[in-house]
Amino acid sequence: MFKIVGIINYLFVVFLNAFTDLGHKIIIQNTVFKTYEGSEQIIFTAVVNALILLPFILAFSPSGFLADRFAKNIIMKYSALLAVFITLLITYSYYQGWFFTAFALTFLLALQSAIYGPAKYGYIKELVGVKYISAGNGAIQATTTAAILLGIIFYTVLFEMLLGDNFSTKEDILHVIAPLGWLLVLGSVVEYILASKLPNKMIEATKREFVFKRYIRGEYLKKNMIMIMRKKEIFDAIIALSLFWSISQVVLAIFGEYAKGKLGITNAITVQGVMALAVLGIVFGSVIAANLSKYYVNMGLSALSAFGIAVVLFFIPHTSSITLLSLEFIFFGLFSGVLIVPLNAKIQLLSPNIHLGTILAGNNFIQTLFMFAFLMLTTIFAYFGVDATSLFYLMMITGVYLSIKLFKRYFVMSFWAFFELLFRIRYKFNYVGLENVEPSGAIMLIGNHVSWIDWFILQLPLERRISYIIDKDIYKHKLLNWAFKLAELIPVSQRASKNSFVETSMKLKNGKIVAIFPEGEISRSSDVSKFYRGYEFIDRSGSVIVPFYIDGVFGSLFARHKGDARRCFLKKREITLYFGEPITGTITPEELREMVVNLKC
Template sequence: MFRIAGVVNYLLVIFLNAFTDLGHKIIVQNTVFKVYDGSTQIVLTAIVNSLMLLPFILMFSPAGFLADKFPKNLIMKYASISAVFITLLITYSYYQGWFLAAFALTFLLALQSAIYGPAKYGYIKELVGLKFISAGNGAVQAITTSAILIGIIFYTALFEGMIGDVAYTKEEILKVIAPLGWLLVLGSVIEWYLASKLPNKMAEKSLRAFRFKRYIFGAYLKKNIMMIKRKKEIFDNIIALGLFWSISQVILAIFGEYAKSALGITNALVVQGIMSLAVFGIVFGSILAANFSKYYINTGLSALSAVGVTIVVLSIPFTTSVIFLAIEFMLFGLFSGLLMVPLNAKIQYLSPNVHLGTILAGNNFIQTIFMFIFLIITTLFAYFGANAKILFYIMAIVGLFLSVMLFRRYFVMLFWVVFELMLKSRHSYKYVGLENIPKDKGVLLLGNHVSWVDWFIVQLPIERRINYMIDKDIYNWNYFNAIFKKADLIPLSSKASKNSFFEASNRLKNGKIIAIFPEGEISRNSDVSKFYRGYEFIERDGADIVPFYIDGVFGSIFSRHKGKTKKSFFKKREITVHFGKPISDEIKADELRNKIIKLKGYK
């Protein structure tokens, strides 16, 4: 992916955009932290976050329109120019000690980000294509969170170094730290220069004209909301991300007061440092999500990670150790990265290019509505004297709801993720010839049978679910039968196979992938056993036969043939699956067996 022209430049732009936006927010938040206590601190922190969110609500329709109408690289270029002027105003406010003006300019900086956002994220799909869409989202998430981490540490360290333990008013604090404003300006100038070098990747654009009257009276809002609801999976993922970001915003808004009142921490650098450790986790989680989405967008990760987020949020109010809090925030970040990357990638993947900007703006809009409402609730709770622990418990309940929602949507994918996590701890997998599996027609997969986990090994790199043919006696096992039905397995009996072959034929006609192990059982030695002719009775009707050979499983704990070679427990077993070219014509069992054996030497 990094060999694609413009990728490195784009990621640098992403970094600087997040680094600069966060810098001003951190300065304002640290000023609030130093001057105010208790409920006032929570309320003002929530207001700062609200000012960062409100533009994403107001600019939903215009931002989406611009991202669909004009090249996204140009939008990033001109938005970054506006950031230069805004940061100059912010710097001037610092020098004058105008706290309210600096506070208000948070809104203007966020307004620029709201216009920037849909173009910035829509550019991923245009720049790297569908092949690298998960890797692209993983890289963007990792770079963004790295910028957040570095920004938090950088600006907080400089802030603390300039202020120290001296008691200042909020106006005096701004005058003391005023030189930091020039760093914001410098970041914006470099961002503008790099954004001006990005290539234009727009393939198609919207021909619509923007009508201000329709925007003011909500006609665009209604139409755009209907657009993002057309595909239920897109809308569900947007809601899920909205719930997740709401939890995150509330945690960030209340943790400072919790640390101060419950743990006695008064150093802003320590508080920001603990929270910033979540960013380390997000970077690692984003990289893991991209790795687990090597072959397709692995949405099961999101369902699993929602549970992790919930457990961490619930555990924070029971923790009094700074070290354990740091670990919890790192885990929160890890699960966050694993949750966000697949959901964002899926939204982009399912969105038509001509409406991509509008859908991504809608994504920002709904997420922001959620966060805004949750911050209002946080402010009200704080105003009426509720302590931070109660809000942590409420966020854990929201996390539980999010977990149930993603479980229902991605239950099957979650099942595969759990197996993948378990087996990848012992195995490494390599797949040769995946391009030989047609993506838009029925496929009959035929190959050797060497272990109890062959079904998983073959399925792992293929997003379409494989319908395996399985022995009827195994299919009817107690407790497992319901799972086998859910997995769309086809029971096969040597005494009554006609109906099974008829069912397989129908599924092939409907574009499904059917898999059979013609040996009929797991090999008892390292040779490929005799193939049975059963598959010949399946009517293929244009579907292709794709042969495969599984190599490297012999001798594992999952195979019957243990062999003589013992592997170190700490060394992963390397497993390779070779997929041969499609076979369209009739092929007999012996000939097929020979073709599959020859695949072992296929390079």
């Protein structure tokens, strides 16, 4: 992916945009931290975050229209130019000691980001294509969060170094730290220069015209919301992201007061540093999610990580150690990154190119509504004396709801994602000839049977769910029968196989993918055993046979022969699965076995 022209430049543009926006927010938040306490601190922090969110609500229709109407690189270019003028105004406010003016200019800087957002995320699909959409989202999420992490550390450290004890009011603080404003300006100028060099990758533009009266009357809002809700999976993914970002906003808003009131921490570097570790976790989580979505968008990861977030939120209020809090925030970020990347990739993948900008703007709009509502509720709760600990528990309950919502939709994928995480601890998987397994159409996978995890090795790179033929006695196992039914496995026995062949034929007629191990049992040696001819009794008209050969599992813990007991435990076992070219005609068991054996050659 990194060989694609423009990708590195694009990542730098994204980095600088987030780094600069975050810089001003940190300066204002640290000023609030230094001059307010208790409920006032929570309220002002929540209002700062609300000012950042409000433009995403107001600019929903215009930003979506612009991203669909004009080339996305042009939108990013002029948004960066707008940021140059806004940061100059912010710097002037610092020097004048105008706290509330600088506070209000947070809104304008966020408005620039709201216009920029749909173009930034829509550009991913245009630049890297569907093949690298998960990797592209992982790279952008990692870059954005790295910028946030470095921005938090960079501006907080400089803030504390310049400030010292030389202040008594918030106006004094701005006078002292005013030179930091020039760094905001510099970041915006460099971003503009780099954005000017981004290639135009526009595929298709809308021919609609923007009518301001229709925007004021809310007609665009209504029409765009209908478009977003048209595909339920897109809308559900947007709601899931909205709940997650709402939880995150509240956690960031209340942690400062929690650290100050419950733990007695008054140093802004310590507080911001602990929260910054969550951003570091997001970087690692984004990379992990992109790696685990190498073959398709792995939505099961989002469900598992939502549960992880809820668990972390439960432990934070019970923790008084800075070291443990730091570890918990790292895990919060890690789970967050794993949750975000598949959801964003899925939205982009399912969205038609001509409406991509509008749908991504709608994504921002709904997320912002949720975050704004959560922050307002936080402000109200704080006003009536609800402490940070109670708010943490409320966010934990929200996290539990989010995980339940995702598990209901992606239960099967969550099951496979769990096993993938488990097996990747000890195994490295390679796939050769994966392009021979078409993303649609009836396919019969036939190959060697080496271990108890062959079912997993076959399924791992395929988004389509495979129906396996399984021994009837195993299928009827009391504890596992419900899972086998859910997985649509096909039971077969030597005495009564006709029904199994009929069921398999029906699945193939319906365009499904079925896997058969014609050896009949797990190999007891490294040789491929005789292939039985049962598959010949299956009606496979309209389907193809794709032969496969699994190599590297024999001798492992899950094979009949356990191999060398002296093998280093820390060294991963490398497993390679070879897929052969599709076979359309008839083929004898002997010929098929020979073809399977030769796949490794």
